[in-house]
Amino acid sequence: MKIVQIIGVPMDLGQSHRGVDLGPGALRYAGLAARLEHLGYEVYDVGNLVVPVRESLAHERRDSYLPTIRSVCEHVCQAGRQAIEQGRIPVFLGGDHSLSIGTIAGVTQQEPAGVLWIDAHGDFNTGISSPSGNIHGMALALLLGHGFPELVNVGGPGATLQPQDVVLVGVRSLDPGERQILNQSGMTIYTMRDVDERGMAKIAAEALDRLAHRRRLHVSLDIDVLDPQTSPGVGTLVPGGLSYREAQLLMEIVADSRRLTSLDIVEINPILDIHNQTAQTAVELAASLFGKSIL
Numbered sequence: 001m002k003i004v005q006i007i008g009v010p011m012d013l014g015q016s017h018r019g020v021d022l023g024p025g026a027l028r029y030a031g032l033a034a035r036l037e038h039l040g041y042e043v044y045d046v047g048n049l050v051v052p053v054r055e056s057l058a059h060e061r062r063d064s065y066l067p068t069i070r071s072v073c074e075h076v077c078q079a080g081r082q083a084i085e086q087g088r089i090p091v092f093l094g095g096d097h098s099l100s101i102g103t104i105a106g107v108t109q110q111e112p113a114g115v116l117w118i119d120a121h122g123d124f125n126t127g128i129s130s131p132s133g134n135i136h137g138m139a140l141a142l143l144l145g146h147g148f149p150e151l152v153n154v155g156g157p158g159a160t161l162q163p164q165d166v167v168l169v170g171v172r173s174l175d176p177g178e179r180q181i182l183n184q185s186g187m188t189i190y191t192m193r194d195v196d197e198r199g200m201a202k203i204a205a206e207a208l209d210r211l212a213h214r215r216r217l218h219v220s221l222d223i224d225v226l227d228p229q230t231s232p233g234v235g236t237l238v239p240g241g242l243s244y245r246e247a248q249l250l251m252e253i254v255a256d257s258r259r260l261t262s263l264d265i266v267e268i269n270p271i272l273d274i275h276n277q278t279a280q281t282a283v284e285l286a287a288s289l290f291g292k293s294i295l
Helices: 020-029 032-038 054-063 066-085 097-107 139-143 176-183 192-198 200-210 244-257 277-289
Strands: 003-009 042-048 089-094 114-118 166-171 188-191 217-222 260-266
Touching (some): 003 020, 003 066, 003 097, 020 032, 020 277, 032 042, 032 277, 066 260, 089 097, 097 139, 139 166, 166 192, 188 192, 217 277, 244 260, 244 277
Parallel strands (some): 003 042, 114 166
C-alpha cells in the first residue's frame, strides 16, 4: 500500500495578502485525508511545521522576511527529504508558493525530479525585476539559481532544478521584467492561449513527454491557476484561468502516468473564500491526481 504523508506549511511571509497561512486547515477541513484513504492510500498527517507569525518579525519586514523564509524552507526541505527516504509521497499544504523552494529541494535530494508547475503566474521574478519584492513571485527563479543566494542554496549549494526539468502550465499574468527572463530561461511554458488553442489533453501529454527523462514527478499546484469563478479564495485573482474540467483533465492524465511522487497545494486563502469552496475544489483535484476516476 502506498503511503501519503501530509505536511502543513502555514507560511504567509512570501506575499502581501494575509490568510494563506490558514490554507492547511482549510484543506484538512475539506476532507483531503479521507479522500485519499478512500482511494486506497495509507495517510499520515504529521501536522504543521512551525512558521513564525508575521507580527513577530517586524525587524525583517524591509528584507521581505527573507531570513525566516530561508529557515522555514530548510525545515521544509528536511521534511520532504525524510518522507522520500521513507518511501512516502509527501503532500505539502500551503501557505504561499515560496514554500516550494524547500519542498522541491527536499524531494530531489535523493534523485532529480521533473516538475510540473501549474500556476497563473511565472514566479520567475528576481529581486531586481519584481515590482513588489514578494518572494512567492520569485520561487521558481530561485529554484533555477536566479536571485538571493541564501534561498538559491536551500538544501545545498547551487540551483535545485535545470530548465529542462520544468514545465509551466496555465500562465497568464507576467510582470514585464519577468517576461523577458522567462523568454530566455529555456523552460517549456504553456500559457492560457496555448490551452485555448490546443486543448488540455494535448498539452498535458506533451508536458509529461517533456519531463520523460525524469523517473519521478513533482506537481506544484497553485490554485490561482483556476478561473476565479471556480476558486475565489486566492489572494492574486487573475481572470481567464483553467476551468474545473480542464484542471481535472490535467490531473487525470498525470495520474495515468503513475509518476507522481510529491505534491504542493498552495495559495488557498480561506478568508477570501466562499464556504471553503476553493479548498474543496483543491481536494477534488488532488483526488484525481491520486487516481480517482469517473468509471
